[in-house]
Amino acid sequence: MMSIATFFCLPTHVFAATDNYAFVSATQATRFQTLTSQLRCLVCQNQTLADSEAPLAADLRHQIYIKMQAGQTDAQIVAYLVARYGNFILYRPPFVPATLFLWLGPALFLLLAGGGLLFFIRINRKV
């Protein structure tokens, strides 16, 4: 199932990267954890920044940590990363015209197909 194809991640390939950051509060630690697990590591294939052991992921976590200590908001930190790596780094794609169908498509499908089904039963009913 899982012959890993990537080279960068192979050496230690434990999926839990471990840093040793001191946070001012448990809330901030949770914020850090939540934020890094919503960002994509660019080196390792389909891993979150939180889980990746790639050196770049460690650097980026460090940057995020520093910015958090400096009082930056999540939005500011995300903007900093997107300016450098583009939307690719976000596991939650932004809601922009190009992703309109991504976000609304499934709901649209549910409405159309569900409505279509009820309509179909109603007009074809012969009991």
Added chain:
Amino acid sequence: MIPELGTFAIILAFLFSLLQIGSGAYRYRHPHTLVLPKTAALAQGFFLLCAMACLILSLISNDVTVIYVREHSHPSLPLLYRIGAAWGGHEGSLLLWCLILAGWTAVFIFANQTRIIPALRAAILMNLGLISCGFLLFLLLTSNPFLRDFPTLPVSAADLTPLLQDPGLLFHPPILYSGYVGTAVAFAFAMAALWYGEFPPALAHALRPWVLLPWAFLGCGIVAGSWWAYRELGWGGWWFWDPVENASLLPWLATTALLHSLIVTQKRQTFAGWSILLAMLAFSLSLIGTFLVRSGVLVSVHAFATDPARGIFLLIFLTLLAGGSLLLYGLRIVRFYRPVNFALVSRETFLLFNTILLLTAVVTILTGTLYPIILDALNLGKISVGEPYFNTLFTPLMLIVLLFMGVAPHMHWQHYALKKLSAHILFPLLISCIVIASFPWLTDFQFHFMASLGIAFASWVIAATIVYLWQHRHAGTLSHIAMAIAHIGIAILALGVTINKTYSAERQLRIAVGDTTTLAGYTFDFIQQTRTAAENYTSLNAIFTVKYNGKMQGTITTSQRTFVSHNESLSHPGILWNGWRDLYIASGNVYTNGSWAIRIYYRPLVRWIWLGGLLTVLGGLFALLNAYFQRRKKAC
């Protein structure tokens, strides 16, 4: 010698698949005997078994002239994992795919489906032959596991990826593939019916076990995969919406939808076209999943080593098979239209609406998976779609599903009867209100709006299902029990997911022998560091004791394993679990001063997720038993 025999066996199997197609097509017209297509199918299965035996023998004897053996095994690899290595890589797993398809065909033959007219049986055998033929060609042309070369230098073997060296490897892929490939039988049924131009009620009844079986296998395989990834990868999670995981979920959702629409087709002889479409969809999604995982169009944590030629072949095959069948569907399905013979508000409508909900889940996953490709192909930028997206969209969808799951079984067949319904659902409604109000007091958990909502909906389903069971306690058939178990399974899964997502905790730290840390009320003492050796690795272990309110809970051993074949070490997490929570420690670096970088996770109710999944499988098995008894009753 053995590898050549293996290749030869695959070639023979391929030839027999051609015979199976040809004779099946002929017997569709002249169906007085089916001996030839059956024999061809069984012979094909026999030779694939031989090929698999050859591959396993090559692995056991560690024949390094075989490239596959060199890349997926090592002299130090224990015997069991050498066998597992037979499906630990792309080529071998594809051979397993073909072997399992032949197995399903054999089961179909021995099940002696006399309820289906011989012409349709011939057509089904032909369709299965077609699928098999395509995959055998794929195996021979792009992915022969028996390719060998004779390097002059002494070669050092690579090894089976250490992550795969886990008991999970021995049973997860065969179970999951049985599910994937099993959907081919329902596909063959649907194609045969389309070709024949009729979907007789007997066919709908005969089809049901062929949906239930792969559905149960898929459920089992998904649970096994989730559990394996959880206990091996050290990330404390059980689902990541990775393309490989999605590939297994898609056919499961489609077969679940098919199971529900098939009930309507069986009972009312309507919506046969819808059932046919869902059967085709289930297998097509299996194929799309195979393509996504093996072609390299997506990046995944667990992807196979990829090769563009494989992608092109698979895509052509997928297009021919799925495109061809959908074309046939488009041209023929009008013949299957029947008037709707039930009320708009009736159990039938709810069953069909449920298929729409499940299809919405399929659409969500497909959109999320394919959207980055589409944007990239249109030069509109590169995006990633991951867990946050899927969680955001699946939460409301699953709430709707749970809402309907409580009501639907209480609906009347065919007719609309609101008065009775309100009496039936009053009690479950009350229960879920009580649960939502008392939850924060009953447990240590803090109030959380979304979590309460999820818990309330889950308990609503459980209560409503139990009421349903009580009302049908004298029915004397297993079908009610089957449904109830499966639905309660989903509710338990939902409960597990909700609590797990909301109340999990984790922390990462550096810790040395003698140090103590706490998480979620538990105290962890790093008491000892040991060194142990196993057959093909040595292990450096950190042993923790866990206390809760001063009471000893047990020990957790997390380790760094160094494999003989690699120089790098692999972290192996330690888990202490009971029915209510998992405590999980994964290690990162071990520093020169003797301290360990570790992550501790507290994962409440994570076992409920797998328990719920297994309950749905159990429900499927009850439904199978029920189908079996019904058939015996009719035969008597």
Added chain:
Amino acid sequence: MLKHIRPLLPLVIFVFIAVFLWKGLRLAPAEVPSPLIGKPVPAFSLPSLFNLQQNYDQKIFNGEVSVFNVWSSTCSACAAEHDLLMDSVAHTQHIAFYGLDYRDDTEAAKAWLKHYGNPYHLVLADVSGDAAIDWGVYGTPETFIIDKHAHIRYRQIGAIDRDTWQHVLLPLIEQLQHEQ
């Protein structure tokens, strides 16, 4: 009429998906495009690898078309493109050719350049890797083409092969040299 067209809808949807899967086969899913294309080079202050006391900043890119190559002595793909850097890039007329030694041991990097040859006019050392983050670097080697006004115009991910150099990078450099 509708009754006969509607059944073909699933086929239409499948064809739509298949077309994009086909296109997807030709895409490189792991290559991340840079949002910095068309933007001025990020500000930095980095020492020269061969003189850690002397710092340079983004002004070095002013006035001339530049090639900016990110590499490291630990990266095998960098060694693979090094011949091309030595014999083609280094001999291109009217360009400035800068290197960025990424997350590397400076002594090892100097030894590496001594062994393989130094094609760069100037090598900057980014020991911490922080400057590279501002450039959006996520692996080595990466190569940026920068115009006369210090705007990033192109980024190559991974090693440059001769084909890419001849047909993509060199024509672009020549075009940029003619821009005012």
